[in-house]
Amino acid sequence: SASQSMLSIDRTDYELVIRQLESEVARVESDLALEMGNQRIAERELALLGENVSDDEKALILRKPQLDKLYATKTFAESKLAQAKLNLERTEVAAPFNGIITARMVDTGAKVSESTLLATLVGTDSFWLQLTLPAEQLQWVNIPTSSDEEGSLVKIFSQGSTDNNFRLGQVIRLSAALEEQGRMAQLLVRVDDPLSLKGENREKPKLLLGSYVRAEIDGIGIASGVLLDRSHIHEGNSVWLMDDEGLLDIRQVEVIFRGRDQVIVNGGMKDAERLVTSALSSPIAGTPLRLQQEGG
Numbered sequence: 001s002a003s004q005s006m007l008s009i010d011r012t013d014y015e016l017v018i019r020q021l022e023s024e025v026a027r028v029e030s031d032l033a034l035e036m037g038n039q040r041i042a043e044r045e046l047a048l049l050g051e052n053v054s055d056d057e058k059a060l061i062l063r064k065p066q067l068d069k070l071y072a073t074k075t076f077a078e079s080k081l082a083q084a085k086l087n088l089e090r091t092e093v094a095a096p097f098n099g100i101i102t103a104r105m106v107d108t109g110a111k112v113s114e115s116t117l118l119a120t121l122v123g124t125d126s127f128w129l130q131l132t133l134p135a136e137q138l139q140w141v142n143i144p145t146s147s148d149e150e151g152s153l154v155k156i157f158s159q160g161s162t163d164n165n166f167r168l169g170q171v172i173r174l175s176a177a178l179e180e181q182g183r184m185a186q187l188l189v190r191v192d193d194p195l196s197l198k199g200e201n202r203e204k205p206k207l208l209l210g211s212y213v214r215a216e217i218d219g220i221g222i223a224s225g226v227l228l229d230r231s232h233i234h235e236g237n238s239v240w241l242m243d244d245e246g247l248l249d250i251r252q253v254e255v256i257f258r259g260r261d262q263v264i265v266n267g268g269m270k271d272a273e274r275l276v277t278s279a280l281s282s283p284i285a286g287t288p289l290r291l292q293q294e295g296g
Contacts, residue, residue: 001095001098002094002095002096002097002098003094003095004094004095005092005093005094006093006094006095006101006118006119007093007106007118007119008091008092008093009090009091009092009093009112010091011088011091014084014087014088014091015088017084017087018081018084018085018088021077021080021081021084022081024077024080024081025074025077025078025081028070028073028074028077029074031070031073032070032071032074035063035066035067035070036067038063038066039063039067042061042063045061046058046061093118095121096121097121097123097125098123098124098125099121099122099123099124100121100122100124100195101119101120101121102120102121102122102209103119103120104118104119105117105118105119105120106118106119122209124193124194124195124197125192125193126190126191126192126193126194127190127191127194127207127209128172128188128189128190128191129154129156129169129188129189129190129191129207129213129215130175130186130187130188130189131154131186131187131188131189131215131217132179132184132185132186132187133184133185133187133217134184134185134258135178135183135184135185136258137185137257137258138174138185139220140217140219140220140257141171141187141217141219141220142171142220143171143173143174143187144171144172144173150170151170151171151172151189152170152171152217152218152219152220153168153169153170153217153218154168154169154170154171154189154215154216154217154218155167155168155215155216155218156168156169156189156191156207156213156214156215157205157213157214157215157216158205158206158207158208158211158213159211159212159213161205165204165205166204166205167191167194167201167204167205167207168191169189169190169191169215170189170190171187171188171189171217172188172189172190173187173188174186174187174188175187175188187217189215191207194206194207195207195208219257222256222257222264222266224266225256225257225264225265225266226264226265226266226269227262227263227264228262228263228264228265228275229261229262229263230258230259230260230261230262230263232275232277233253233255233263233265234250234283236252237252237253237254237255238250238251238252238253239251239253239265239268239269239275239276240275240276240280240283241269241273241274241275241276242274242275242276242289242291246288246289246290247285247286247287247288247289248276248280248283248284248285248286248287248288248289249285250283250285251268251269252268253265253266253267253268253269254266254267254268276289278292
């Protein structure tokens with residue numbers, strides 16, 4: 001969890017530096033106290049002289065440059081001491097966020113420096129999934145353009161999980177570039193608690209790093225349309241229908257969505273019309289058709 005200690009660096013050298021710098025600060029403070037005494041003596045001497053002098057001469061007589069130098073020295077010494085104390089605190093390396101260690105590069109007794117890679121952590125509060133889909137289908141997905149918008153919900157099925165056992169994610173971003181090989185659009189989807197660490201997710205599938213998943217994106221609703229298998233859409237976006245007289249009617253339709261197995265058409269078909277699902281070798285409008293008997 002966040003702030004949990006992961007490893008400790010030997011504190012000895014850092015504690016020694018702090019003691020040295022504390023001594024330096026004490027010395028500067030002593031010098032400053034002595035100089036303040038000199039300041040009071042200089043003020044009395046100036047008063048006894050009773051002479052009118054310029055501001056520059058007065059500053060020199062009152063030892064202002066010496067005082068300014070000591071104040072600067074004290075500030076510098078205190079800043080070095082503060083940095084040393086911060087360095088000592090950093091000898092205890094804590095997790096910066098809730099996560100798991102995926103790789104450890106050092107062991108007990110190893111010598112490290114500021115550039116040494118200690119471990120690799122992966123945050124467990126949420127994972128980002130990268131989903132690909134045809135660019136023309138982006139119009140059906142809610143993609144946030146600002147922080148106050150919500151993206152489409154996504155059902156995520158891990159390998160081997162059933163249709164009723166899934167995780168919920170949410171579209172958060174569209175990648176600027178298309179996927180190189182298939183020229184597919186790439187969506188980023190956030191899933192909270194992907195490793196099912198929280199009680200409410202214990203029975204749900206874990207989403208492991210590097211694994212492949214199947215996803216279903218909740219699209220933007222369509223007011224009306226007809227869902228057909230892709231095989232029932234023929235050349236020129238047409239469908240085959242049997243009219244009231246039992247003749248073949250080849251009719252143009254508007255395909256508004258193309259999925260992997262099914263399409264949605266808008267217009268061109270009415271309720272209770274009969275769709276021809278059999279293969280026809282040479283479809284010609286007006287060709288007589290017959291209904292296939294059940295079981296025949």
